Amino acid sequence: MAVLSDLVVVLLLLTNLRLLGSSRIVACIQTVALQAVVLSVITLASSLSNLTPAVVALTLSTMAVKGLLLPWLLRRAVRGVGVGREVEPFVGFTTSVLIGGGLLGFSFLISKPLLVSAPPGISAMLIPGAMFTILTGLFIVVSRRKALTQVLGYLVLENGVYVFGSSLAVEEPLLVEMGILLDVLVAVFVMGIVIFQINREFDHIDTDKLSVLKD
Amino acid sequence: MGIVLLLVSIGVLVLGSAFCAVASRRSRWANQLGGVVAVAGAIPAILAAGHVLWTGETEELRLPWAVPFGSFYTAVDGLSAFFIMAIAVICGLAAMYGVSYMRHYAGRKNLGPSWFFYNMLFASMLLVVTARNGMLFLVAWEIMSLASFFLVMFDHEKEEVREAGWTYLVAMHLGTAFLFALFLLLSWQGKTMDFDTFGVPSGVASGSVLFLLAVIGFGTKAGFMPMHVWLPEAHPAAPSHVSAVMSGVMIKTGIYGLLRVLTFLGEPSTWPTWWGWTLIGVGAVSGIGGVLFALAQHDLKRLLAYHSVENIGIICLGLGLWLVGTSTDNPALAALGLLGGLLHVWNHAIFKSLLFLAAGAAIQATGTRDIELMGGLLKRMRHTGLAFIIGSVAICGLPPLNGFISEFMIYVGAFSGVTGSVTTGATASLLVVAALAMIGGLAIACFTKVIGVVFLGEGRSDLAKDASEAPALMRAPLAIMAGLCVLIGLLSPLVIPAIEPATRCLIPNSTAYRNVGGMDLYSLLWRISTAFVVLIAFIVGLWALRRRLLAHRTVQEAGTWDCGYAAPTSRMQYTASSFAWPILDMFRFLLRPQVLQQRPSGLFPEKAKFESHVDDVFRKYAYGPIFSSVAWLADRLRWVQQGRNQLYVLYIALALLTLLFWKLGVAK
Amino acid sequence: MTVCASILHVLMALTLSPLLLGVINRTKAKFAGRCGQPLLQPYYDLAKLLRKGAVYSRTTTWVFRAGPMVGLAAMLLVIGLVPLGGVRALGTFPGDLILLTYALGLTRFMTMLAALDTGSAFEGMGASREAQFSLLAEPVLLLSLAALAICTRSMGLSDIYGSLHTLDSARWVPTASLAAAAIFIVLLVENARIPIDDPNTHLELTMIHEVMVLDHGGVDLGLIQYGAALKLWVFSSLLVGVVIPWQIGQPVLDLLLGVGGIFALAVVVGVVESAMARLRLVRVPQMLAVAAVLTMIAIIWALR
C-alpha cells in the first residue's frame, strides 16, 4: 500500500521536473492536467481505509476540474492570446531542472523536523513531495516571463497544497473542499479574463511590460 | 472659585472660537467678534489667577472623561496661576491689537479661521497649565501646537511661510514624541495618567532619564538652543499679534512643563548636581547663541525671535542656579535663581510682546520686514517708537525697568553662590555671571542697532518715508505693556509676593531668599527702587536745568554735521550690516557669516556694497545634512519596489523560507 | 562720621572730577615739553558750554536730546554707589556692583542711540565700535569685581573694599593685583584714553567716543563732558580702592588718601598717554581679551 503511494509521489516529482524542463506552454498545461490526475489518485490512496462517498465525489470533481476544465480553459487562453512557448525565461530550462534538483533536496531538508512529529500512517515521501511541488510552483512563477506560465505556476503551487491537504489533513468537510476547488477555478478564470484584457490593451502578455507601476 | 472662573473663561473661548469659525463668511464681523471673545475670555482668567495668587491655595476639580487613562482633572496652584496670569494678560492685549491689525486683511482674506485658531490657542494654553492628567495635558498641548501652526500658516500663499510651517509642525511633533515617552514612564503601569499618581518608576528608569526627556521634549517648545530651529522660522511667518503671543507666552509653556515635571522627580535634595549644570549649559548656549544670531539678522521679526531664544536662555540660567542650589544645599542660590527665572518669565512675556507688537506696527506701516529699508520711523510713529525703545531698554536689562530686576536677582543669586562656601555652586554661579554679562553687552549692541536703524536717522527707502502712525487701538496695548515694564521695574518688592505662591510649589516652606548677603530681599529691592527713583529724579532735574539754560538762548535747526560734506543723504547712514559686522567678525568661527561685498575701486568708484548674511548654523550644518542623507538613503532603497511581479513573489518565498529556517531551526 | 565721609566723597567727586582731566592734560603737556593749558581748563570749557545756545540737526529726535541727560543722570547715580577705599559709598547694598555696571551700560546705550539718531555715517561707525568694545569691557569689569567679591566673601562694593585689606595678604594680593590690572585696562577703554582712543584727535575715522558726540554742542556737550569726567572718577576710585594697600581706619583721612590716590592715578594715566602710541583698532579687542584672561586667573586664585 505504502509502496503504491510512494510510487505515485515519485510520479508527482517527475511531473514537476518536466514542468521545469519544458518550454512549450501546451506541454506544460498537459503536465499540470496529469498532475491533477496523480494527486487525485494520491487522495484515494491515502484514504483507502475509509472510502466514503464524499471522498470519491471530491476526488472525481477534482479530477474533472483540474484535469479537464482548467486545462481546457488554459488552452483556449493560449489559442486566444497566441503564444506558443515561453521564450527566454529569467532562468534557462536546463538550469531550472538543475535548480529543481536542488529544490527537491531542500524540500526534504525542511520536511525533516515536520516528519519527526508527523502523524503516523503516511508515507515518508509525501511531505517532501508536497513541499517540492509547492516550491516548483513558486519557482515557475518567479522565473518565467509569460503571464500564462505564471498562472500554471500558481496551479502547480495549488496542487502541492492540495496534495498535502487531501492526504495529510483530517477529512475536510465536503463543502470546504468544494469551496477551495471553486475558488481555484474562479481564480484561474479571472486571471484568464485579465490576461485577455491585458492582451487587448497591449497586444502581448509579456509581463516584462507589466512593470509601469513602481516607485 | 478660581478654577470655576478659569473653566468659564475656557468655555467662553471655545464657544466663541466656534462662533468665529461659523461667522467666517462675514470677515470683518468675525474679526470684531474674535477680539471681543478673546478679551472676554481673558478677564475671568485674570481674576482666577489673581485670586489664587492672592489666597495662595490650590483649587482642583476632578471630572470623569471617557478616554483611556484620561480624566478631566484640572487644578490651579501657585505655579499654574503664575503662568495663567501671563497668558491671559498677553493674549487679551494682543487680541485688542490684533483686531485693528487684521482689519488690514479683512478684504482679501477670510479672518474667521484665524480668530478661531487664536482663541483655541488661548484656551489650550490655559488648559495646558491647569491640566493634571497626562492625556488631558497631551491633548491640550497638541491642540496648542496645531492652533499656533495654523496661525503661522495664515499667509500660506507665500512659499517661505509654508516652509516655516512645516519646520514648526515637525519640530513640535518630534518634541511631543519625547513627551509621550516621558508621561508614559511617569505613569508606569498606572491605570490612569493623573498627575497625582505620577512618580519615578523605580527600577525601570532613573530620574535622570526622565529629566533629559523633559528637557528635550519641553525644550523643543521653549526653544532651547539646539532644538530652537523652528523658532526663527515660525515667528516671522505669523501675524504680529500671534508672534507676540507665541514668543511671549506660548514658548513659556515649555518652561512650565519642565517645572511641573520636576515636581514629580522625587525629593529635591536627591537631585544630582549635573541637572543644574545641564540647564546652566543650555541656558548659556541659548542665551549667547540666541543674541549673537539676533545681532546678525536683518529681518526685524526674525531678530526678535532669536531674542526669545536668548531670554529663554536667561530663564534657564536662573532655573539652573535653582537646581544647583537645591542639590548643593545652598538655599539662597536656589531661591534667588528660581525667583529671578520666574520673574523673567513674566518680564519677558511683557516686553517681548511689546516689542513684537511695536515691530508689527512698524512693519505694517512700511510694508517690509527688512530693517535696512526702514529708518527714521520715530518721527512718523512717535508713540510706537517710544514703546519700542522702552521695550528695548527693558529687554537689555538696563535700569530702571523690569528687565533689570529679574536679571539682578539671578545675578545676586549667582553672587551669593560665589561668596558661599560650596565650590560647585561657585563655579556654576561664575558661569552664570559671565554668561549674563556677555548677553547684556551683546543685547545692548543688538538693540542699539535695531532702534538706530529702524526708528532713528532718516528713512532709508520710500517705504519708510511715507509711513504713518498706527491706529489708537493698536497703540493702547503698547501703552499698557510699557506701563507694566515701568511699574514692575519701580515696584518690584510688591511684585515678588505674587510670585511666591509659584515658588512655594517648587521650594516648599523656604524663606531663604529673605536673606541675601545679610540683607532681607525686600529691603534690598526697596533700595533698588529708591535708586531707580533717584535716577529718574536726576533725569527730570537735568531736563529742567537744560530747559532753564536754553530758555533765553537761540536754538536752531541745521543739517547733520558730516565733517564738511555738504549734501549728506539718507543712503550715507551706517547700515545694520556694517554696524553689526565687527562683532560678527569676532564670532565668525561660530556664526560663519557670508559676506556679500563690492569694494570701491578706481579713482572715482561708481558704487560699493557691503552686506552680511548669517544662516542658522544648526539648521544648515546639523539638521539639514541629516535629513538630506536620510532622503538619499531612501532613494537608494527604492529599487526594492521596481515593478516586477516575479521579484515580488520572490520576496514572499524568501520571507517564508527564512522564517521557516530561522524559527524551526531546520538549519541545525 | 562715616556718613559724612561718604557725603564728602560724593561732593569731591562732583566738584573735583573735571580737575582730573586737567591734571592728565598737564602731565601730557609737561612730557611733551609744552607748558600746556591751565589746570582748570575743563571748568572753563564747561562754563562756556553751559552758557551756549544749541544747534540741532533736522534728522534728530528727542532721543538725541535725551542722550546726554540720561547719561549724566546714570553717572550721578553711580557716583552715589562707588566707595573709595575705606570710605563707604553713599548708598550700598548687596549686589550694588551689578547696578553700577548696568548704570554704566545705560549711559552707553543712550550715548549710542543719540549718536545713531543723527544719521551720520561717522557717528554710526563710532557707535558700532563702542558696542564692540564695551561688550568685552563690561564682563571684564563685572568679573574682576566678582573676583574681589569672592576674595572677601561679601557682595556689596563698600564691604568688599572695606574688608579687602583686612584679609591676610597671601589671599588677596595676587587676586587684587590681577583684578587691578584688568580694571586699569577697562578704565583706559571706557574713558577713551590712549592707547585705545585719542580724546583730542581730529581724525573722525579713528575715534570712538569722541566721534559719537560730534553733533552735540552747547549744554548737551557740557553735560556729556561732565559725565565723562565723573566716569573717569568712578573708575579711578574703583582702581584706587584696590591698589592702595593700607587703610587708616579714620574715614576722613582715608578719603584724603583715596583722593590723593585718584590724582596720582590721573598722573599715571597722563604718563601712559604720553609714553604710548595709539593702538590699531583691531588690537583693542585683543587687549580686552588679555584683561579677561587676567580676571579669570584672579577668580581661579580667589576660588582656590
Added chain:
Amino acid sequence: MMLWSVILIPAVAGCVAMVPPLRAIRRMLLLLGAVWHSVAVVWLCLSPAMTAGDSWIALDAPGKLFLVIASALFLAAAVYGLGYLRKEEGTATRGAEEGFLFRNEPEGIFIGCLLLFLASMSLVCICQHLGLLWVAVEATTLASASLIGFHRNHRSLEATWKYLLICSVGIAMALLGIFFLATAGRGHVHGLTLTRLISSATAMDPVWLKAAFILLLVGFGTKMGLAPMHTWLPDAHSEAPSMVSALLSGALLNCAFLGILRGHAVLVAADLGVFSGQLLLLLGLLSMAVAAVFMIRQTDYKRMLAYSSIEHMGIMAIGVGLGGLAATGAMLHAVNHSFAKGLLFLAAGNLLAAYSTKEIQDVRGVLGRLPITGCLWLVGFLAITGSPPFGLFVSELTILKGAIDSGHWITAVLYLAALGAVFIPMARHFLPMAFGSSGESSQNKSCPLEAREPAWSVVPPLALGLAVLAMGLYVPQPLWGAMREAAAAFGGH
C-alpha cells in the same frame, strides 16, 4: 438568521445587479444592500452575544468589530460611489497619467462585484471554520479584482494582475498553514472550527503549530500588506477608483488581519503566544520602516496613502504582538485607521476629480479651490498621523503604553522613531497640497478654478471624519469594553 442575511442579501443583490437588463435599479440595489447590511449589523450588535459553540457561522467579538468596520465603511463608500458612478457615466474617460482615452468596465459588473465583495468580507468576519475562512478570503480577492480594474486602462489592468497573482500565491500559503493546523491537531482535534482548535490547542504538536503560524502569517500577511509581502498594495490602491481604495485599505486589510488573529489565537491557547507575538512584532516594525522609506520620495498621493496603510497595518501587528493592553489598543486602532483612511481616500477621489492628476506637486491650494475637501484633507492628515484630538492618537498612545508597561523598550523606541519618520514626509507632502494658491501648479490650467463640491462627495468623508474625532474625544466604556473583549480572544486584556 440575521447573521446569514448579512452574507446572503448582498450576495443575492450582487448577482441580480450583474443581470444586464436591470440597469435601472442597479444603483438602488447597491444602496439597499449597503443600508440593509448596516442595519443588520447594528441589530446584531444590539442583540445579545451568541456563543460560538461548534457552529461554522458565529459572531464572536473580533468578528463583530471587523464586521462593524466593514459595514460602516461600505455604507460611506456606497453613498460616495453612487455619485461617482453618475459622474463616470458616459462613453470614455481620459486617463490621469498618459491621458489617452479608455472605457470603464460595465457598471453592472462593478456594482455586482462591490456587493459580492461586501458579502465575502462579511463571511470572513463571521465564519468560525478556518477552511471556510480561507475560502472567504480568497473570494474577497476575486471579487475585488474586477473593482480594481474598473478603469480598463493598462495601468489598472497591470495593478489587477499583480494583485491577483501575488495575493493568490500568498493565500495559497495560508491554505497550507491551515492544513498544517489540521495536521498538528490530528488525533486530538476533528474539524477546523476555532472553538475546537483552541480548546485542544495544548495537545497539539508545537513544531507543526509554529510552522502553521508562519505560513498563515506569510499568507494572510500578503493580503494584509505586511512588509515584505506588501508589494501589490501601492499599485492596487493607487489605480483603483477611490472608494474602492477606501474599502480595500479600510476593510479588506482588516479581514486579512482577522485571519492572522485566528491563527494567533490558537497559538496563544497553546502557550506559543510569545513565538507568534515576536513574529508579529518583527513584521510590524519592518512594515513601518518600509512605509517610512517609501514615503520620503513619494510623488503620487494615492500611493502615499497606500504606504500609510502599510504603516498602520504594521502598528496593529505590533499591538497584537505585544499583547495585553497594546492588543486592545490595536483593536481600537483598527477602527480609527479604517475611518481615517476611508476619509482620506474619498477626499483623494475629490482631488483626483478636480485636478485630474495624482502627482503631488501638481496639486496646490486645495483649501482655496475645494474648501471642504481641503479641510477634510488636513483633518485626515492630522488624524492619520495620530495627532490629538483624533482617535488614532488614543490608540497609538495605548499601544505605546502597552509596550512601555510591559518593558519592551527597544520596540517602544523603534515604534516612536518610526512614527516620527513617517510623520515628517507626510507633512512634507500633505501640507503644500492643502495650502498655497492653486495658481502655482501646472496642471490645473485645464479645469475651472472654482470646482464645485457636490454633497455626495463630501458628506461621506465628513461623517467618517466626525467619527474619528469622536473616537478621540470620547471612548465610552461599552466601546472600550468591546475592544477589550475582542482583544481577549487572543490574549489581550
